[in-house]
Amino acid sequence: MTKTRLEAFSDGVIAIIITIMVLQLKIPHSTSWVDIKPLFPVLTCYLMSFIMIGIYWGNHHHLIHAVEQVNSKMLWANMHLLFWLSLVPFATEWMGETNFDRIAVAVYAVLLDMCGIAYFILLKMIMKTHSHDPALYGPLKKQGKKGMLSALLYTLAIPAAFIHPLISGILYLCVAVLWWMPDRNIEQNIKNH
Amino acid sequence: MTKTRLEAFSDGVIAIIITIMVLQLKIPHSTSWVDIKPLFPVLTCYLMSFIMIGIYWGNHHHLIHAVEQVNSKMLWANMHLLFWLSLVPFATEWMGETNFDRIAVAVYAVLLDMCGIAYFILLKMIMKTHSHDPALYGPLKKQGKKGMLSALLYTLAIPAAFIHPLISGILYLCVAVLWWMPDRNIEQNIKNH
Amino acid sequence: MTKTRLEAFSDGVIAIIITIMVLQLKIPHSTSWVDIKPLFPVLTCYLMSFIMIGIYWGNHHHLIHAVEQVNSKMLWANMHLLFWLSLVPFATEWMGETNFDRIAVAVYAVLLDMCGIAYFILLKMIMKTHSHDPALYGPLKKQGKKGMLSALLYTLAIPAAFIHPLISGILYLCVAVLWWMPDRNIEQNIKNH
Amino acid sequence: MTKTRLEAFSDGVIAIIITIMVLQLKIPHSTSWVDIKPLFPVLTCYLMSFIMIGIYWGNHHHLIHAVEQVNSKMLWANMHLLFWLSLVPFATEWMGETNFDRIAVAVYAVLLDMCGIAYFILLKMIMKTHSHDPALYGPLKKQGKKGMLSALLYTLAIPAAFIHPLISGILYLCVAVLWWMPDRNIEQNIKNH
Numbered sequence: 001m002t003k004t005r006l007e008a009f010s011d012g013v014i015a016i017i018i019t020i021m022v023l024q025l026k027i028p029h030s031t032s033w034v035d036i037k038p039l040f041p042v043l044t045c046y047l048m049s050f051i052m053i054g055i056y057w058g059n060h061h062h063l064i065h066a067v068e069q070v071n072s073k074m075l076w077a078n079m080h081l082l083f084w085l086s087l088v089p090f091a092t093e094w095m096g097e098t099n100f101d102r103i104a105v106a107v108y109a110v111l112l113d114m115c116g117i118a119y120f121i122l123l124k125m126i127m128k129t130h131s132h133d134p135a136l137y138g139p140l141k142k143q144g145k146k147g148m149l150s151a152l153l154y155t156l157a158i159p160a161a162f163i164h165p166l167i168s169g170i171l172y173l174c175v176a177v178l179w180w181m182p183d184r185n186i187e188q189n190i191k192n193h
Numbered sequence: 194m195t196k197t198r199l200e201a202f203s204d205g206v207i208a209i210i211i212t213i214m215v216l217q218l219k220i221p222h223s224t225s226w227v228d229i230k231p232l233f234p235v236l237t238c239y240l241m242s243f244i245m246i247g248i249y250w251g252n253h254h255h256l257i258h259a260v261e262q263v264n265s266k267m268l269w270a271n272m273h274l275l276f277w278l279s280l281v282p283f284a285t286e287w288m289g290e291t292n293f294d295r296i297a298v299a300v301y302a303v304l305l306d307m308c309g310i311a312y313f314i315l316l317k318m319i320m321k322t323h324s325h326d327p328a329l330y331g332p333l334k335k336q337g338k339k340g341m342l343s344a345l346l347y348t349l350a351i352p353a354a355f356i357h358p359l360i361s362g363i364l365y366l367c368v369a370v371l372w373w374m375p376d377r378n379i380e381q382n383i384k385n386h
Numbered sequence: 387m388t389k390t391r392l393e394a395f396s397d398g399v400i401a402i403i404i405t406i407m408v409l410q411l412k413i414p415h416s417t418s419w420v421d422i423k424p425l426f427p428v429l430t431c432y433l434m435s436f437i438m439i440g441i442y443w444g445n446h447h448h449l450i451h452a453v454e455q456v457n458s459k460m461l462w463a464n465m466h467l468l469f470w471l472s473l474v475p476f477a478t479e480w481m482g483e484t485n486f487d488r489i490a491v492a493v494y495a496v497l498l499d500m501c502g503i504a505y506f507i508l509l510k511m512i513m514k515t516h517s518h519d520p521a522l523y524g525p526l527k528k529q530g531k532k533g534m535l536s537a538l539l540y541t542l543a544i545p546a547a548f549i550h551p552l553i554s555g556i557l558y559l560c561v562a563v564l565w566w567m568p569d570r571n572i573e574q575n576i577k578n579h
Numbered sequence: 580m581t582k583t584r585l586e587a588f589s590d591g592v593i594a595i596i597i598t599i600m601v602l603q604l605k606i607p608h609s610t611s612w613v614d615i616k617p618l619f620p621v622l623t624c625y626l627m628s629f630i631m632i633g634i635y636w637g638n639h640h641h642l643i644h645a646v647e648q649v650n651s652k653m654l655w656a657n658m659h660l661l662f663w664l665s666l667v668p669f670a671t672e673w674m675g676e677t678n679f680d681r682i683a684v685a686v687y688a689v690l691l692d693m694c695g696i697a698y699f700i701l702l703k704m705i706m707k708t709h710s711h712d713p714a715l716y717g718p719l720k721k722q723g724k725k726g727m728l729s730a731l732l733y734t735l736a737i738p739a740a741f742i743h744p745l746i747s748g749i750l751y752l753c754v755a756v757l758w759w760m761p762d763r764n765i766e767q768n769i770k771n772h
Binding site for chain 3: 204211214215216224250251254
């Protein structure tokens, strides 16, 4: 029962985060090319963050679905993840409005890194509670490896932003591809449950 | 189970999209007619987008309700649809603020076209997974025809905006009427299920 | 099943409407009394609209809960109600920012009138579908009477705003008191179901 | 059934409150240190309010979950709580933008005090309805004591803001620690139910 409400609250917050980003798209003052052009970096950032948060939603969905018991620690680990995710619209807008300024791109990378770490902590907490269930523990461990790899990629994206923002962009893309599909093992495990 | 959360997330995002548009209505500086007048195109655009998104919600509702199994591909086809829908408030505001400027109306038409195509892709994906179920496949095929027709009308609305924005408006209205009532066949099929 | 999603969507939209109003509270430029003073009419309007929408939520809750079957017409009557409710934050902000200007108060009265009429239409539509159920029909009829009375009060509030905005305010208060408690008969009927 | 919708509506409103606060983070005009520096008090306030609302969500969750019957009075006591919570983003922004101005910090303390009192009223109302259930009544009484203590701390934080805003901050922290973990007794009681 508690799990249902945790899912509902997380879904609500993630749905709001993904949608309010559009409020930060400022309409151009005219329909001339000069005014429309600055929209493109902003839209690119919007699309990227939309995909990132979409991936988190999908994986969060699978992760919580696999959980059997929710405790206070998990609730707060989840809240911690939502906190960092909630800052994504801010970093997205900043990166877009400054047309991929190095510092803004690095801040965005730091933020995604924090989201990744928060997800990892939530994952570890769930693993600890479900360590007796080998059918679940295996795939979660696999997710943990993915989590560490993506945290590494995000960390690399921070200094990379100062060389060229595009390198960070490519690193984000790698993480996206890595997580795109939720872990099929967890999916299968759910089916068997 | 997964279906419930997909419905809940989509409902959440669509509810937010339809509601945050009101945040873009800027209150007039005074209560004189000169300041109130520019509100009318903005309100007209708001009403139109409200109806459009309302129609998507209704049909999406019926479509997902008919689904028996959700997979990762469907999840992403749904996310793709939500992405284009999420840009509707932006295009609505732009069209309203510029008092139906040709370019803004054309951009709005392109956006609705993308929403239509995304809905069509989601529909096709669901059809492929449920091809073994003739009771469902028939009405979905009918929806597919409607989808193609409305995509055609939206595509026509793009060049039409450069002749006169009103022609685009009438084309949008035709699509609205076309989709107004969710497919009764699907509705009946659900009842028999 | 359809009813659950209608409830969820309406709840979502109403929750967003009631909450985004706070985004329109502009923080004062300083902490001096001159800058804080204009906040009071804005906060008064916020409180009033919060109560009004809270009442709609409570009654909508009871109304839909009593429904046994949802059809497309009801879906659109509900959408119609949500459209007018969604404009409440806009009218609230306008009334507050202009410090109860006569025209803004009258526009607010017109809007509440439209909400009342939309609720009345939804009620009538539900009554028509459930006319065979006397246990439900009776209390709905009673709600219909309340609906007509409050529409009358809102209509009176429109010209009253031009005499003195306070008269409109008192009329709104009367409607609030009238609807405060959801119809006990419906509540009891639900218990017997 | 009514309880489910009350939970869903409250979750929706709280999820929106916690998330829209991010819309009030204004992106810096440049990436220079001078422009980034004022972000820190704003982010600190955001974090503090995020934790405060997170605590309310967790406890509200536990409180409503323990409820067996919902009546109109509870509905309005809940609405009253949501009203004060909905003002948190406004006070948070004000406190952050003024870099912890004494008056803004005091207003924030008053607001948290009102939230605390509203929670206490809701608690008392639920206690009255469930006074026959000793297993539930005991832990609720314990929560009531915590509620009174935290209201006292918030009240102290009001004058403290005029001595030094940091004292208020420490008092808020004490309340946070006090409520951090939802009452284990209620949790256990739920398990036995």
